[in-house]
Amino acid sequence: MTDTRPTALIVGASRTLGLELAAEYLRRGWDVIGTVRGSRRTGLHDLAEESGGRLAVESLEMTDPGGITALRDRLAGRTLDLLFVNAAVTRGDLPIGDVPTEMFTEVMATNALGPMRVVEWLRPLVAPAGTIGVMSSDQGSIALNTDGGQDLYRASKSALNQLMRCHAARHADDPRTLLLTDPGWVRTDLGGPDAELGVEESVPGVVDTIEAHRGKPGLHFVDHLGQVVPW
Template sequence: MQALVIGASRGLGLVLTHELARRGWDVIATTRGDLHPDGRVEVESLEMTSPSQLAALRSRLTGRKLDLLFVNAAIDRGDLPISEVPTDMFTEVMVTNALSPLRALETLRDLVVPGGTVAVMSSGQGSVSLNTEDGYELYKASKAALNQLMRSYATRHAEDGHTKLLIDPGHNQTRLGGPDAPLSPQETIPAVVDVLEAQAGIPGLRFLDRHGETVPW
């Protein structure tokens, strides 16, 4: 089984790469940093927000066949009310968290085999119906936009037979989640991979948490 993990420099993406490899997957992992090839892990350099770099990666992967394409990318620029968010900050977060993951899917989806899976790391923070507490308005908006764009993607490509997943991994101890988060990637990601493997071959779009439970839109 072959997987491509976009955004494996650190945190959830890095742990996901190693967990897939531990389970016998061959993994192509993209990074902006110093991840090194290791056994089943092959490394590609990518700045995901660059369309030209995405196109170059697609060219380098010509002829490869993927059972899983997983996009992991998110930034957070602090807890500001939307009235205080500068335009350039809004643009940066939306481009990184919503636009670029869908660009990656569109660029690379033809490498995914029939019956394969395309998945994106989302967040329960992107659930409109669960947004009942103050804070992190821009991050929440970016994840809601990601979810909506993924819904449009799934509608447009409804006949391709791919499993399409938005994954909410919970609040984890990463650079984004902070050191006081209740979960660690080492306990979360094995559960996420369980979900990926359980959902494989089931076409259509689902928004699921690390336990495989549906997250409300």
């Protein structure tokens, strides 16, 4: 019998939001490929052991261009219904003038350049009717920034949004759906312990939003409730 289950590749799935995304898609009947950094055992490995072969774990360091092309080569011949990139770091709440150059480079490479390399280079694996999504944040919204703070993190997410917009413009005739997704304020290392949502509250909404936009070409910046986020 031919396997007709859809397949999702979730980049950055070792913990918190990414791990819960992998679990949610498994619960919804998908096959999942999830990536982790390095060789250390993670919660994704535990989930794979419980998945009955429906979850495969791959290694990827997004700031390593060779690692991205190697992953693309390993997945050659597979067709993805969803490519979703989940990755971000923050290095404290510093005014931009106090941010060391090395820190600026690290955060921009991890939060903007790396994810977009994944989008650009793995795009051919995604079915023409498929979806390419990236985890963004409302902190990347210029319109919503009325309080300031988190200068570098905000700038990296704004850069990600702009680069995704460049990608969409470059491929204006592409039938794939493109998403920038804001998961809400979630209790993760980034969101902190006082955040409004647990991952188990945020992620089902993220997946509902992704599914609601399936088959809608072009770029959409939306939150976990399906609401449009202003640029």
